[in-house]
Amino acid sequence: MFIEKFLCKNCHKLVTYKLFTDFTIMPILGEDVVFTETYGICKVCKNKICIPEKCGKNAERFYEEYRTAQEKYNGEN
Ligand SMILES: [Zn+2]
Numbered sequence: 001m002f003i004e005k006f007l008c009k010n011c012h013k014l015v016t017y018k019l020f021t022d023f024t025i026m027p028i029l030g031e032d033v034v035f036t037e038t039y040g041i042c043k044v045c046k047n048k049i050c051i052p053e054k055c056g057k058n059a060e061r062f063y064e065e066y067r068t069a070q071e072k073y074n075g076e077n
Contacts, residue, residue, distance in 0.1 A: 006040060010047040017042055017049050028069040035065055 005014040017040035024035045037058045040049035 006049055006051060008042040008045065008047060008049055010045045011042060015042050015044050015049075017051075019054075026065075028066055029073040031069050031072065033065045033069050035062055037061075 008015045020041045022037045038054045
């Protein structure tokens with residue numbers, strides 16, 4: 001895994017971080033959709049760090065899941 005330094009908003013300095021993937025279950029249109037979110041964890045303060053490239057992907061994935069749920073919902077009605 002490639003580790004680079006990133007700015008932690010809590011420490012106010014460049015820190016090394018660990019990539020972490022979290023699973024959240026979100027009800028979308030009456031359907032429970034599993035949504036995966038990837039972010040960094042600051043090695044110093046253990047705070048969540050939003051990594052731009054990952055955060056963008058998180059949002060993309062969310063919209064994708066949402067679209068899928070919506071299509072399914074529309075198809076059933
Ligand atoms: Zn920190």
